[in-house]
Amino acid sequence: MDYLYFPGCTLYTKAKNFDQTARNCSILLGFELKEMDNWTCCGATFPLATDNIMALLAPSRILAKAKQEGDTLTTLCAICFNVIKRTNKLIQTDQEKREKINNFIEMNYQGDLKVLHYLEILKNDIGFLKLKEKIKKPLEGLKTAPYYGCMLLRPFEEMEFDDKERPTIFEEFLLALGAQPVEFPYKIECCGSFQSVGSPEVATECAYRILSSAIKQGAEAMVSTCPMCTFNIDHKQVDIKKKYLDFKSIPVFYFTQLLGIAMGLDIQTLGFDQNEIDPMPLLREKGLV
Amino acid sequence: MGDNGFLKRVMVIGGGIAGISAAIDIGNGGYEVLLVERLPSIGGRMLQLSETFPTLDCAQCTLTPKTVETGQHPKIKLLTYSEIEEVKGKVGDFWVKIRRKPTYVDWTKCTGCGLCQEKCPSKNPSDFDRGMGMGKAIYTLSPQAVPNKPVIDPSKCRYFKEGKCRVCEKICPVHAIDYEQNESFLEERVGAIIVAIGFDLIPKENFGEYGYGLIPDVIDCLAFERLNSASGPTNGEIRRPSDGKIPKEVVFIQCCGSRDPARYMPYCSRVCCMYTAKHARLYKHKVHDGQAYIFYMDIRSTGKGYEEFIQQAIEEDGILYLRGRVSRIFRDGEKIAVWGVDTLSGKQVHIMADLVVLATAIVPQPDSKKLANILGIKTDEHGFFTESDRKIKPIETGIEGIYIAGCAQGPKDIADAVAHANASASKVQALFAKY
Numbered sequence: 056m057d058y059l060y061f062p063g064c065t066l067y068t069k070a071k072n073f074d075q076t077a078r079n080c081s082i083l084l085g086f087e088l089k090e091m092d093n094w095t096c097c098g099a100t101f102p103l104a105t106d107n108i109m110a111l112l113a114p115s116r117i118l119a120k121a122k123q124e125g126d127t128l129t130t131l132c133a134i135c136f137n138v139i140k141r142t143n144k145l146i147q148t149d150q151e152k153r154e155k156i157n158n159f160i161e162m163n164y165q166g167d168l169k170v171l172h173y174l175e176i177l178k179n180d181i182g183f184l185k186l187k188e189k190i191k192k193p194l195e196g197l198k199t200a201p202y203y204g205c206m207l208l209r210p211f212e213e214m215e216f217d218d219k220e221r222p223t224i225f226e227e228f229l230l231a232l233g234a235q236p237v238e239f240p241y242k243i244e245c246c247g248s249f250q251s252v253g254s255p256e257v258a259t260e261c262a263y264r265i266l267s268s269a270i271k272q273g274a275e276a277m278v279s280t281c282p283m284c285t286f287n288i289d290h291k292q293v294d295i296k297k298k299y300l301d302f303k304s305i306p307v308f309y310f311t312q313l314l315g316i317a318m319g320l321d322i323q324t325l326g327f328d329q330n331e332i333d334p335m336p337l338l339r340e341k342g343l344v
Numbered sequence: 345m346g347d348n349g350f351l352k353r354v355m356v357i358g359g360g361i362a363g364i365s366a367a368i369d370i371g372n373g374g375y376e377v378l379l380v381e382r383l384p385s386i387g388g389r390m391l392q393l394s395e396t397f398p399t400l401d402c403a404q405c406t407l408t409p410k411t412v413e414t415g416q417h418p419k420i421k422l423l424t425y426s427e428i429e430e431v432k433g434k435v436g437d438f439w440v441k442i443r444r445k446p447t448y449v450d451w452t453k454c455t456g457c458g459l460c461q462e463k464c465p466s467k468n469p470s471d472f473d474r475g476m477g478m479g480k481a482i483y484t485l486s487p488q489a490v491p492n493k494p495v496i497d498p499s500k501c502r503y504f505k506e507g508k509c510r511v512c513e514k515i516c517p518v519h520a521i522d523y524e525q526n527e528s529f530l531e532e533r534v535g536a537i538i539v540a541i542g543f544d545l546i547p548k549e550n551f552g553e554y555g556y557g558l559i560p561d562v563i564d565c566l567a568f569e570r571l572n573s574a575s576g577p578t579n580g581e582i583r584r585p586s587d588g589k590i591p592k593e594v595v596f597i598q599c600c601g602s603r604d605p606a607r608y609m610p611y612c613s614r615v616c617c618m619y620t621a622k623h624a625r626l627y628k629h630k631v632h633d634g635q636a637y638i639f640y641m642d643i644r645s646t647g648k649g650y651e652e653f654i655q656q657a658i659e660e661d662g663i664l665y666l667r668g669r670v671s672r673i674f675r676d677g678e679k680i681a682v683w684g685v686d687t688l689s690g691k692q693v694h695i696m697a698d699l700v701v702l703a704t705a706i707v708p709q710p711d712s713k714k715l716a717n718i719l720g721i722k723t724d725e726h727g728f729f730t731e732s733d734r735k736i737k738p739i740e741t742g743i744e745g746i747y748i749a750g751c752a753q754g755p756k757d758i759a760d761a762v763a764h765a766n767a768s769a770s771k772v773q774a775l776f777a778k779y
Contacts, residue, residue: 218552219552220552220553220555220556221552221556240674240675240676240681268676
């Protein structure tokens with residue numbers, strides 16, 4: 056089965072490794088991510104002002120175009136997922152906005168597309184039990200902290216993705232790969248997001264809190280589903296080390312990279328060169344490469 | 345009975361402070377009262393409280409004389425461990441079917457010696473102590489229970505579960521244990537009915553942001569009452585449930601589920617501002633070097649002596665009031681991280697607490713709508729019984745001869761519940777005087 060796929064800008068630049076590993080894993084799992092034609096930036100943030108239609112046009116156009124190619128649209132980046140899914144929900148439920156948007160983009164889209172996240176395909180369409188059977192190299196003993204961030208889960212009423220306070224999909228995923236999920240209290244805390252542009256020290260502090268809490272609970276690695284979060288919790292570790300001299304780095308994986316290792320993908324294809332903290336020493340220590 | 349067949353006899357449903365107050369008034373007026381209570385003994389929620397605002401006097405010391413008076417009143421007939429099954433008829437002649445739950449103890453023989461409770465080997469978290477203390481499978485709600493006769497909870501009793509034990513039967517000096525007892529039904533006729541079934545609390549398991557009830561040291565307000573109570577699981581010492589340590593930083597959160605139309609209850613539960621101040625003060629009186637924080641939305645202290653009570657909490661006891669909500673609570677090692685905001689300073693507040701007390705919203709008894717159906721009276725969308733008129737008929741229901749009293753109508757403090765109950769009693773007596 057094929058899934059219509061919206062990669063988003065970051066997955067073509069800073070997070071190529073996320074995109075590549077997802078595509079490669081899907082082939083091994085028996086489905087294909089079919090990239091939609093002529094996609095654009097999703098808008099990157101969902102407008103919080105209720106009268107801001109302008110910022111909804113980009114995701115609306117994506118949705119309307121995707122509908123011409125299929126009935127579902129799959130994303131990987133948590134922010135794209137959030138923006139596109141919420142816009143879709145808004146078009147579904149708000150007739151006035153729907154008409155305005157359709158008038159402006161000169162298309163007729165009713166909100167009848169299903170917006171999916173890759174994790175949902177793994178959980179609902181393949182099933183974690185099935186996934187477990189397909190694993191070639193279980194990630195035994197890899198203590199991994201599942202980091203959700205905000206965008207996958209909130210606002211709960213619109214995302215309807217997992218429990219907003221106590222999500223479990225990442226843990227189930229890690230268990231299916233044979234890894235050991237580490238429970239830590241900061242798993243749904245904000246990474247600092249775009250503060251890393253305007254007030255980088257705020258984002259550094261957020262990342263430090265999240266990472267040190269996970270490390271305290273015994274995490275050797277962290278897994279993420281968001282390029283923004285990954286920028287803060289992976290790349291910011293350089294700044295964290297400058298401020299907190301005793302801080303010991305841990306690698307941060309995209310969940311598809313871990314899936315790739317477990318599915319037996321060639322390590323050269325996992326794009327670790329884009330990871331700030333090199334995961335190779337840890338993987339060697341665990342006998343996974 | 346009046347000359348016209350009008351029965352001058354009243355049934356009060358619910359044996360809490362409201363039901364008791366109404367029953368005593370009517371009994372003193374010379375009319376016969378049938379007091380029906382769901383639990384094994386009367387006293388209701390007030391029995392669980394430690395001290396009461398604004399006087400900080402002991403709840404049980406105020407209540408026990410009333411429960412004893414009720415138990416001994418020549419005009420009051422107690423039907424505890426009983427529930428209303430069916431009601432027919434009209435004012436002056438209601439026919440009522442009452443289900444008496446099996447107690448598995450013959451109360452006509454039982455002397456209330458308490459030996460069975462002492463020797464019962466089945467220990468379980470006690471509902472009365474909000475799961476903190478251990479209770480036995482054969483139990484009374486408190487040492488001063490009225491009536492002071494035990495019942496067996498078959499879901500906890502070893503004999504009922506495993507077919508072996510019968511310790512209470514062996515130990516009972518008057519052979520009152522009867523495992524074969526069945527539920528029985530009783531039919532009664534009364535001229536008027538007072539509904540005083542009280543309230544419940546919204547379960548703390550509803551609050552994902554406060555840990556879904558999974559953090560042992562995040563407790564609800566009634567649990568804190570039990571911790572504070574001399575008859576509670578810690579004999580009145582403030583010790584947190586997880587490890588029994590005396591908490592040095594305690595965070596109280598008001599409006600948990602109240603005044604939150606988007607997610608929980610839209611109304612104000614009316615008593616939380618006061619009892620939270622009371623909790624914090626009692627805590628400070630027992631743990632002098634501890635710090636109590638209260639997160640609040642507004643302080644509503646509109647009763648007599650209430651505002652003064654709050655001021656004393658702030659000025660004399662040094663309680664730190666923070667105006668704002670708490671967004672998240674999680675366990676961080678032995679501590680509980682509490683993240684909130686102080687909207688007056690506009691700053692985020694992070695407190696590493698030892699104990700967190702949630703002032704959970706007052707909600708109707710879960711079976712209030714069912715009882716309303718049986719009686720043919722109305723409830724509001726939440727399940728509180730609806731009065732005939734918000735302002736001038738706060739006691740009457742849509743059916744003549746059926747009245748409401750206490751928190752069954754809506755959240756009230758003890759003083760208001762008693763006043764409401766007294767009013768319902770005079771309504772009944774005025775009705776009886778007409779015939």
